[in-house]
Each structure stands twice: as structure tokens, then as C-alpha cells.
Amino acid sequence: MSTVLQGLRRVVVLLLLPVVLLLLAPAAQALQWTAETLTVPADPSGTTVTFSESEIKAGRKVFNHSCGTCHAGGITKTNQNVGLDPATLALATPPRDSVNALVDYMKDPTSYDGETSIADLHPSLRSADVFVTMRNLTDEDLRRIAGYILVAPKVQGQQWGGGKIYF
Numbered sequence: 001m002s003t004v005l006q007g008l009r010r011v012v013v014l015l016l017l018p019v020v021l022l023l024l025a026p027a028a029q030a031l032q033w034t035a036e037t038l039t040v041p042a043d044p045s046g047t048t049v050t051f052s053e054s055e056i057k058a059g060r061k062v063f064n065h066s067c068g069t070c071h072a073g074g075i076t077k078t079n080q081n082v083g084l085d086p087a088t089l090a091l092a093t094p095p096r097d098s099v100n101a102l103v104d105y106m107k108d109p110t111s112y113d114g115e116t117s118i119a120d121l122h123p124s125l126r127s128a129d130v131f132v133t134m135r136n137l138t139d140e141d142l143r144r145i146a147g148y149i150l151v152a153p154k155v156q157g158q159q160w161g162g163g164k165i166y167f
């Protein structure tokens with residue numbers, strides 16, 4: 001009898017486990033979308049901006065569509081040295097680790113040393129005739145993409161832009 005009960009208990013535990021995991025997963029996810037992780041530098045002066053969760057999710061969607069082919073996960077497939085991780089963005093000239101600087105890049109991208117315009121090579125509003133995924137992007141879209149690029153490493157840690165390690 002007790003072995004039957006034990007067997008039953010095991011079945012119940014096995015059945016409940018996925019349910020418990022399903023309940024816990026969103027809770028773990030929700031913890032990461034805090035005011036702290038959603039707050040990022042607005043400009044180089046140190047002013048910050050706090051995004052809403054829905055803005056960042058919208059930004060992720062546009063990012064995946066317009067930038068994902070080259071920058072999925074925050075790396076740069078065609079130039080592993082210039083990723084979208086905070087450290088690399090911070091060391092660019094001018095520093096690109098703020099919303100305004102990233103929006104500026106999407107309008108007028110420059111080489112990592114800031115010396116030359118790469119507007120003809122890198123997708124931007126100026127090259128939307130060649131890079132079709134840049135068409136119809138509003139200033140609000142650009143702001144949300146920038147927000148996603150800066151929030152993602154705060155949520156994902158090293159995995160964002162860690163292509164050099166993870167590939």
C-alpha cells in the first residue's frame with residue numbers, strides 16, 4: 001500500500017513540477033524589469049532616463065527586425081571588435097553608451113574612432129534607400145531601440161555582447 005502511495009506521490013510531484021516552473025519563470029523575469037534596470041544614461045552628461053517595460057519590449061522588436069541580422073545578442077557579426085556591449089560603446093569616439101548618442105549613430109554612423117562617416121556602409125536613416133529595414137522608423141522607434149541596447153546588458157549580463165566569449 002505504501003509503495004502505491006509513494007508511487008502516486010511521485011506522479012503528483014512530476015505533474016506539478018512543470019506547473020511550478022511555469023509559475024516561477026515569469027516571476028524571475030519580472031524581477032529583472034525594475035526601475036533600476038530600466039534606467040539608463042540619456043546623454044553623456046550623466047542625465048538618466050527611465051523606460052517603461054513596454055517601451056523596451058517594443059525596442060527589442062524593432063531592434064531584432066532592423067539590426068538583428070548583424071547585432072543579435074549585442075555582438076557585431078561582421079566586426080567582432082565593435083560590439084554593442086556597454087564597455088565597447090563607452091570607449092567609442094564619441095562615447096555611444098547613452099540614448100542620445102545611439103540615436104545619433106542611427107542617423108549618422110561614424111567609424112569607431114569617430115574620424116569618418118560610415119553612413120553609406122552602416123544602416124542609418126540616411127541610407128534607408130539601401131537598407132530597407134531602416135525605412136519608416138520614427139524618432140520614437142530609434143529612442144526605444146537605444147533603450148533596448150542599453151537595458152539588455154543590465155538584464156542579460158555578460159551574455160549581451162559576449163560574442164567573443166560565447167562563440
Ligand code: HEC
Pocket residue numbers: 063066067068069070071076078079082083084085088089090092096102105106110111112118122123145
Ligand atoms: C549589415 C550589418 C549591420 C546592421 C544591419 C546593423 N549594423 Fe550596427 N554595426 C555593423 C558594423 C559592421 C559595425 C562596426 C562599424 C565600424 O567599423 O565601426 C556596427 C557598429 C554599430 C555601432 C557602434 C558600436 C560601438 O561599440 O561603437 C552601433 C551603436 C550600431 N552598430 C548600432 C546598430 C543599430 C541600432 C542597428 C539597427 C538600427 C544596426 N547597428 C544595424 C553592422 C550592422
